Amino acid sequence: PRIKERLHQPADYLSGGEQQMVAVARALSGDVRVLLLDEPFEGLAPAVIEQLFESFDKLRHEIAIIIVDHHLDLSLALSxxxxxxxxxxxxxxxxxxxxxxxxxxxxxxxxx
Structure with a gap:
């Protein structure tokens, strides 16, 4: 999701994927060592899921990520x-x- 382009837009007007990225960014704004993701892909469009997956795949090499999700193949690929x-x-x-x-x-x- 293109969060930077939406910087001055209220969060209510963001797509589900953009809102998810804002939530992750807020969670990562401190000194984070573990990130808990509760169904991060639920209800999102396939293209957004792919973007989030790529972001989480990069992030997992920097911090510990715990994923609670029903999307088994995505969760297994990230863990x-x-x-x-x-x-x-x-x-x-x-x-x-x-x-x-x-x-x-x-x-x-x-x-x-």
């Missing part, structure tokens, strides 16, 4: 480790690469 929860209880934890590569394990762990 080194995955924790699968069911009703707040840890059901599985391990390297995300394992779930990316092994569809049988993915089905077993995530019931897909």
């Amino acid at each position: 080194d480790r995955t924790v699968a929860l069911e009703r707040g209880t840890v059901q599985w934890t391990g390297e995300s690469q394992l779930l990316r590569d092994d569809l049988d394990l993915r089905r077993k762990v995530l019931w897909l």
